[in-house]
Amino acid sequence: xxxxxxxxxxxxxxxxxxxxxxxxxxxxxxxxxxxxxxxxxxxxxxxxxxxxxxxxxxxxxxxxxxxxxxxxxxxxxxxxxxxxxxxxxxxxxxxxxxxxxxxxxxxxxxxxxxxxxxxxxxxxxxxxxxxxxxxxxxxxxxxxxxxxxxxxxxxxxxxxxxxxxxxxxxxxxxxxxxxxxxxxxxxxxxxxxxxxxxxxxxxxxxxxxxxxxxxxxxxxxxxxxxxxxxxxxxxxxxxxxxxxxxxxxxxxxxxxxxxxxxxxxxxxxxxxxxxxxxxxxxxxxxxxxxxxxxxxxxxxxxxxxxxxxxxxxxxxxxxxxxxxxxxxxxxxxxxxxxxxxxxxxxxxxxxxxxxxxxxx
Amino acid sequence: xxxxxxxxxxxxxxxxxxxxxxxxxxxxxxxxxxxxxxxxxxxxxxxxxxxxxxxxxxxxxxxxxxxxxxxxxxxxxxxxxxxxxxxxxxxxxxxxxxxxxxxxxxxxxxxxxxxxxxxxxxxxxxxxxxxxxxxxxxxxxxxxxxxxxxxxxxxxxxxxxxxxxxxxxxxxxxxxxxxxxxxxxxxxxxxxxxxxxxxxxxxxxxxxxxxxxxxxxxxxxxxxxxxxxxxxxxxxxxxxxxxxxxxxxxxxxxxxxxxxxxxxxxxxx
Numbered sequence: 001x002x003x004x005x006x007x008x009x010x011x012x013x014x015x016x017x018x019x020x021x022x023x024x025x026x027x028x029x030x031x032x033x034x035x036x037x038x039x040x041x042x043x044x045x046x047x048x049x050x051x052x053x054x055x056x057x058x059x060x061x062x063x064x065x066x067x068x069x070x071x072x073x074x075x076x077x078x079x080x081x082x083x084x085x086x087x088x089x090x091x092x093x094x095x096x097x098x099x100x101x102x103x104x105x106x107x108x109x110x111x112x113x114x115x116x117x118x119x120x121x122x123x124x125x126x127x128x129x130x131x132x133x134x135x136x137x138x139x140x141x142x143x144x145x146x147x148x149x150x151x152x153x154x155x156x157x158x159x160x161x162x163x164x165x166x167x168x169x170x171x172x173x174x175x176x177x178x179x180x181x182x183x184x185x186x187x188x189x190x191x192x193x194x195x196x197x198x199x200x201x202x203x204x205x206x207x208x209x210x211x212x213x214x215x216x217x218x219x220x221x222x223x224x225x226x227x228x229x230x231x232x233x234x235x236x237x238x239x240x241x242x243x244x245x246x247x248x249x250x251x252x253x254x255x256x257x258x259x260x261x262x263x264x265x266x267x268x269x270x271x272x273x274x275x276x277x278x279x280x281x282x283x284x285x286x287x288x289x290x291x292x293x294x295x296x297x298x299x300x301x302x303x304x305x306x307x308x309x310x311x312x313x314x315x316x317x318x319x320x321x322x323x324x325x326x327x328x329x330x331x332x333x334x335x336x337x338x339x340x341x342x343x344x345x346x347x348x349x350x351x352x353x354x355x356x357x358x359x360x
Numbered sequence: 361x362x363x364x365x366x367x368x369x370x371x372x373x374x375x376x377x378x379x380x381x382x383x384x385x386x387x388x389x390x391x392x393x394x395x396x397x398x399x400x401x402x403x404x405x406x407x408x409x410x411x412x413x414x415x416x417x418x419x420x421x422x423x424x425x426x427x428x429x430x431x432x433x434x435x436x437x438x439x440x441x442x443x444x445x446x447x448x449x450x451x452x453x454x455x456x457x458x459x460x461x462x463x464x465x466x467x468x469x470x471x472x473x474x475x476x477x478x479x480x481x482x483x484x485x486x487x488x489x490x491x492x493x494x495x496x497x498x499x500x501x502x503x504x505x506x507x508x509x510x511x512x513x514x515x516x517x518x519x520x521x522x523x524x525x526x527x528x529x530x531x532x533x534x535x536x537x538x539x540x541x542x543x544x545x546x547x548x549x550x551x552x553x554x555x556x557x558x559x560x561x562x563x564x565x566x567x568x569x570x571x572x573x574x575x576x577x578x579x580x581x582x583x584x585x586x587x588x589x590x591x592x593x594x595x596x597x598x599x600x601x602x603x604x605x606x607x608x609x610x611x612x613x614x615x616x617x618x619x620x621x622x623x624x625x626x627x628x629x
Contacts, residue, residue, distance in 0.1 A: 054522055074525040087523035091541045100537070101527030148527065 002065070005030035005188055006051070006156060011060035012212075013046050020046040022212035023059070028190065029204075030065075033182050035191045037199040038209035039235070047209070048158050048192045052081050065155055080149035081158040085165065086141045088133040094144050095129035101152045119151040122181065139170050150185070159191045163198065175202055196236050200224065208232050226269055230357050233282045240285065240328050244356070245277040256281065256356065260324040261299065266354045278359040285331040287353035290317055290345050297348035303328070305343040310336060319347060387597040395590055408590040412598075415591065421578035425559050428490055428574060432497035433505075433554035439498070440505035440550060441543070447506075448513045466503035473499065474567040481568070488570030496564035501554035508553060508610075512546025545613040552610040556603055575599070 006028035013021040021043040028034045036044035049055045051062065053074035061070040069077050080101070089097050098119060102112050120126050123143040133141060142162055149157055162178075163171045179202050182189050193199050199206045200220035207217040208231070216223060216232045227233035230241070247255035247263070254268040258281055272279055294300055303319040306327060315336045318327050330347050393405040412418060443462055447455065465473055474496065481492045520542070524534040540547075562576040569577055579595060582588040 052522075052526060054525075073530070074522070075528045075530055079526075081523070081526045083519050083523060085517065085519060087517065087519040089520060089523070089538060100524070100529075104528045148523075152527065 002030040003027065004063075005032075005065060006190070007063040008047075009061050009063070011047070011050060011062065012058045013043075013050060013055060014058045019212045021050065021057075024212070024214055025060075026207060026214060026217055028188060031186045031188055033179065033189045033191065033202060033204045035193060035199040035203040035206045036209060037193055037196060037206050037235075038215075039194055042209040043212040044192045044194075044209050045160060048081075048160055048190060051156070051190060052079055052158050053077050078155035079158055080152050080154040080156075081160065082142070082145045082149050082162045084160045084162065086145040086162075088136075088141050088144050088148075090133045092132075093129065094125065094131050094136070097133075097144055098148050098151050100148065105152070115151050115153075119147045122150065122185070123147045138166050139174065142166065142174065146181075150187070154187065156188045156190060159189060161193055162191075163193070163195075171198075178202065200236065208235060210235075227282070227355060227357065228270060230280060230282075230359060233355060233357055238285055238329060239282045242281040242283065242326075244279050244281045246272055246274055246279055246356075249274055254356065260321075260326070261301070264298070264351055264354075266351050266356050268356055270356065270358065272356055272358050276358070280357050280359060282355040282357055283328075283349055283353060285316065285329040286314070287350070288328075288330045289348040290319070290330045290332050290335055291348065292340065292345065294346050295348040298351040299349040301347050301349075303345055303347050305340060305345055308336070317345070319345065321347070383600060386593055386600060390590070390593040390597040392590075395587060408594040412591040412594045417573070418575075418578055418591075418595070421573045421575045424490055424569075424572055425575040428494045428497060429555040429558040431494050432501055432558040433551045436498045436501035436554050437505045437509075437547060437550045440502050440509050441547060443502075444506050444509035444513050448510055448516070449518060462506060463503045465499045470500065470563045471567075474564045477564070478567045488568055489572045490569065490574075492568040493565050493572075493574065496568055497558040497561060500561065500564065501557050504557055505550035505554045508550045509543070509546050512543060512549075516542065549610040549613040552606050552613070556606050556610075560599070560603065 004027040008024060008026055008028075011021055011024050012019065024043075024047065036047060038044045046055060050057055053069070053072060053076075057070065061068055063069065064078055089100065092100070095116065098116050099112060102115065107115070120129070123146050125140065125143050125147060128136070128140065128144075131140075133144075136144065142165075145162070159178075163174055166174060175198060178189075191199070191203065200223060203220055205217065205219055206223055208215045208223065210231050215235075216228045218226075223232060223236050227236060233239050234241075242261070243259040244256045247257060249255075249268065250265060252268060253265050254272065254274070255263060255265050256279070257263050266281065289295065289297065294302075302322045304322065305317055305319050307318040309316045309318075311331075314331045314333045317330045317332065317335075319330060320327055328347065388401070390408055391404050391406065392401050393407070394402040443458075446452070447459060477492055477496050477499075478488075481488065486492070516539075520538055521534050524538045525531075529537060560576060561574075562580065565574045565577050566580070573581060575595075579592050582592045
């Protein structure tokens, strides 16, 4: 497997004064399901469009499978794209849509027929050849868009928020299906989304973007467990931030003073310097425990429940810690809003679950 | 509520009456067996139509109008298509100025346009005739054609063009295989309306046609002789029917495809 199948070298894209993509460099592996994740306006779509050839970079160059594609127009690139709105040609039927991109590949009629039949089977659209875009559901259109791109057998498939227009149930199904499909055909997927759950459930690796830069590039579980900065910690899942300042180091741990809570020793994965006041501690809601009685965990705080929201598989508590004017979010699978008398409870935190992060 | 509705109905009737009753007199008198447009009607006849059909000069004028109309509508639609695409698709420096410049012939009095072209044309030493009329009509039709095409292209999803590029077509292939078929109803509507505008146009033809009369010029010339009035009425009636048909066709084409597609999506959603 080629580790540097797609190479993005110092790519910037400026629109006037706006740096949509700001000096980004990384590589995507061959056969990888790679996601670009970030809020709207973070530059993820621009980066995808740079790969497709719909935009040309202000600086930097792009390589796919060893050849420089920076200056190539979209029709000369080994990429194909699934558009956000699918962009199914409305004046021709499904079969003609799928055949659209085969005209210039120099295939015989038999080869074209075989490719079309194979791809229709792959996306489970047999029998829909004669339909027009207006006669298809959102999910079916998405399959046509996928088939139309895959039938060209591109080296890289680019997907621009393809699931955004589908309802939740269908979206969950398509997530699984896309993932299975990608493993089956082995084509490199570059997937753009603003939905963190989608990105972490489908991808081999995820690049989290914000303000035109890569904030973190890692496997999904790493993103969740070991976020490298406040943006990633906040964007992936939910978390509580506690103000803190560092004291002295102790091996791979460091002593911190957490505001209003006292001094603790936590792990220092990011090697944050001593005596810094620009740090925060991040604690995930589900890593904390809520209980009726005091526990023997590293930190145990008495608190008052302000509000609860019942989510089915879990309940989320918004609690105010006694003596501190701060609302903390805790989630629990065991307790619900009926469980506590007078809204008083204890919340417990294990020091192992605290991530120490630096402010920018 | 009811009262309000009936006053609205009366208003509507008056409005359409005012608009169409004078026009209706033309076909009525064209079948009237008399040389004067006056009541009471003198009896039914198709003589005026037969007379119209037998006029050689009329045939010549009709042919002149068709030639001018075809060239003017094709050229102005081509210009308008490129301009409309640019205005809708891209933001560029001088956009508002160039938009205004193209729309100008639509806004300035036609007689000024006619006199300006006349002066330039004569000073350049060219003879009057159908060529300067055609040039004038191109100027005059382009804004109409552009408005129609902008309306069509504005609803266009440009990711379709990107999809075509992505699927291996170059810019020309994309235009031919995706843009053109989808713009086509708008293009035909623009062609038809420009043709009709050119076909009916009088002022530019009056100043620029010289001795090559177009159909409106022919009618104008004939109106000076009382005896020739009836066959002009017949001709007028034919032109009204023809024009109405073309305009309805153009409006139907302008909306075809667009409306249907939206409807289909709405049903699916």
